[in-house]
Amino acid sequence: MASSSSLASDSQYCPRWKYDVFLSFRGKDTRKTFTSHLYEGLKNRGIFTFLDDKRLENGDSISGELLKAIEESQVSLIVFSRNYATSRWCLNELVKIMECKEEENGQTVIPIFYDVDPSHVRYQSDSFAEAFAKHESRYKDDVEGMQKVQGWRTALTAAANLKGYDIRDGIESEKIQQIIDHISSKFCKSARFLSYLQDVVGIHAHLEELKSLLQTEINDVRIVGIWGIGGIGKTTIAKAIFDILSHQFKAACFLGNVKENAKKNQLHSLQNTLLSELFRKKDDYVNNEYDGKCMIQSRLSSMKVLIVLDDIDHGDHLEYLAGDVGWFGNGSRVIVTTRNRHLIEKDAAIYEVTTLPDDEAMQLFNQHAFKKEVPDECFKKFSLEVVNYAKGLPLALKLQKFHPVKFVWL
Structure with a gap:
């Protein structure tokens, strides 16, 4: 499926980030209250957040691990509270955060004023x-120490x-939700998930087509089907669009391999999995x-909600898992992958996945056979033979193996 440079803009691909969010806070002020609620909310939304539970805030220096975590976080949330400035640890942490903000391609810094006037922090x-x-x-009596103090003030x-x-104005839980929604919608939560898409041949075109069918900016409820033969990449496409869009929804669930799981378990087990994912609480x-x-x-x-039902092959799968648009709140989307078009013709807009064109088929095969996009000259003829034999089917191209010493296809 060709790697596309334009995909970077969709996924906000930024491989330098290890964490989505770094939380800076004064432990004795907010650890057991606001910060813990904020951290849980971020975690439940799937936002990878660094929270240091071992900080010794009375010390001068912060650990190398903490400095590295700041450097590797895309967003720093600073929870300013009444005693924040009493901690040299917190102030040194803040200086590092602001330094990272000023660097090229720097992080985003968002202050949160908890029980403190912003002007008290500013001045x-x-x-x-x-x-x-x-x-x-x-x-x-310490020149370097006074310079450090001035650096704290500047930061x-x-x-x-x-x-x-x-946070002083309004309801605290609502403010926390606003912060989480802001982080989730605007920043690079997806970078860790979507880095794999950089090498998925042809994915960008599929995603653009699906986006035009899903139209997530419209506040209705829609079911969209992804239809095609086995091995053509339906699951890969569905997972990619799920990872890209899931942050836009209150809750999301990717229910994989429905056909096989339905054979192993009764349908109500799949319903329990779906509900557990959406309510973020495992239960029967x-x-x-x-x-x-x-x-x-x-x-x-x-x-x-955003729900993906991957690989359904029976009418009951859709009927009992996502039977009607009226089941879900405004703005919800259900994506279904299947080999059987008749299962989704009545209720869903359908995206047909076609085989790869010759140039993309060649690129995919070369990636898997030679670990590079262009093979050595002596292997080009063999590559063409295999690509023609596979007829543009991604799974067939991936499974072909070439032994360059024996010059035979295995």
């Missing part, structure tokens, strides 16, 4: 003035001037498919 007044009086007293002012969130919600059908309808009717 180091009120509790921040008290903290700095102690710092300056400690370092009054605080710069951070407080950034656009952020004032129902004991039979009829109760499951009712629960999916009643519990999801007000939720904006």
